[in-house]
Amino acid sequence: MSQPATLLVIDDEPQIRKFLRISLASQGYTVLEAASGSEGLAQAALNKPDLVVLDLGLPDMDGQQVLRELREWSTVPVMVLSVRASEVQKVDALDGGANDYVTKPFGIQEFLARVRALLRHNPQAEVAQSSSAQFGALLVDFAYRKVSLDGVEVALTRKEYALLAQLAAHPGRVITQQQLLKDIWGPTHVQDTHYLRIVVGHLRQKLGDDPTAPRFLITEAGVGYRLVAPEGR
Incomplete structure (x- = not known):
């Protein structure tokens, strides 16, 4: 039943x-x-x-x-x-x-x-949603809109959090640049890819994520971005 x-x-x-x-x-x-x-x-x-x-x-x-x-x-x-x-x-x-x-x-x-x-x-x-997502040392808490790295909270702007939360909700899946721009900035900004590059750059700095050897945030050139899938997925 x-x-x-x-x-x-x-x-x-x-x-x-x-x-x-x-x-x-x-x-x-x-x-x-x-x-x-x-x-x-x-x-x-x-x-x-x-x-x-x-x-x-x-x-x-x-x-x-x-x-x-x-x-x-x-x-x-x-x-x-x-x-x-x-x-x-x-x-x-x-x-x-x-x-x-x-x-x-x-x-x-x-x-x-x-x-x-x-x-x-x-x-x-x-x-079937989860109130949080864990990516190794990185934890995204959707319920309280908080992000922590190695147990220490990371201060993010609204756009930085929105980007990370969007990727964390779909672990391992590529989200296109256009989809991210539409969801975060609105449908009139789907061509403004420089907005996305700036926010991704700031997010990587705060997460200590080297773009040449990323632990978390992967760039799919010309397509979009994804977060590495948690172990076991």
Whole structure:
């Protein structure tokens, strides 16, 4: 018998969380809750939900930022649930990695149908995420957005972390320059490869990674970059 799906609701309104908790639990789902963006990101990393329901108006960070940070390491389906009804907001969320967008107020039957649709189209292999990745002496902690080398935390800029997290989420796999530029800088920057070279250079310096004999970050000339796969993979 399969396990019931686990859904994470990230919303700062207690009444909305209660309504969704009761409605989703009545359908047999396991429901996790978070009242802020940072709490939601930590819950997503530690509990590996099958689907995230995300409000955009959160007290500590905008939901669009939560979505961007989540997409640096996770492919979990995300349904945005927001009072923001403008086309621009919807397009931004969907371009940012959301799988669906529902505006408040909403009908619960339609909402549940959309949940079922997202879960049907979510291969279980895509959900199997880890909250961290180890590459020898290098540890990338997705839950807390921290990187350490030989047990010592390495201070990275947002772009440096985003690049490393993207590669660490796909160990041993080449990620193209265009894909990295699109995911980190946006679709209008897919030709700006000099941005990528600068960030890669800074990242290598901070990791003490010699480009002529790299321990971690491998350049695939003219194609992209990859992190060496951990032993045993």
